[in-house]
Amino acid sequence: MEEASQQSSLQSASQLLSHRPVQQNPRDDEALPKLVLHFAVNPAATVTWRVTADAELRVHSERIWLTRICSPYDYWMNAGETMRLQRGERIWLSTDGHEAARVSLTSAWHAPRTVLARVSRLFNSVFRVFAT
Template identity: 55%
Template sequence: MEEASQQFLYSRSTQDGARTAISLPRVVIYFAVDPATTVTWRICADSELRVHGNARLWLTRHRSPYDYWLQPGETIRLERGERIWLSVEDDASAEVSVTSPHVERHRILRRWFTRRRAWVFGSLMPRRRS
């Protein structure tokens, strides 16, 4: 392993207000963009897109006047909620990876239901006598 795993900033701050960097689980999606096709993608979490292989990748963002030509090995940061379009310049496919931190959705709501269920069912359960 030549590179250390990437670290993301944890959303909570320490008591002195500094943000801490810890290793979080990551989700990596690999796919290929074939010639003469355009792939569209809506980004669900802040991500990093990396180009692999030998083909240049064309990327455009919704509401951006600029297009990006990414060489193999280059990366670009993408923000949650963005819509992007990808295509290739050559007759070869471009291999792409999108890496984002694992986001557990509805965690607060799930924890609330778990606590309520334990409170309700815990009070209805017969108690053991010692």
């Protein structure tokens, strides 16, 4: 009897959850347009990368080995798997396959900052220091 009541309560809870509208992350809209870098990791080679913006690493073919400087663990990722990477972290990638592994890094695209924008930002920060 108890199992039947637990199953019915689980079913009603799952029905409620399945009908709940999906809330989108407000940062999803900010991530448009996106910059996608596709590259290959050749067998018996190690690729290192310093992530300059929050990104998503996606494996498209073969299996890769991923080491992150901020983690004590190594990861084996198969085709189709993804991992979120944070700005500033360094990663190392290699493959144990006989073919090159195809990988992509996706991040939000940001317009390059011009010298004028940097000078303006510096001026504003200095002005705030003297204004206080």
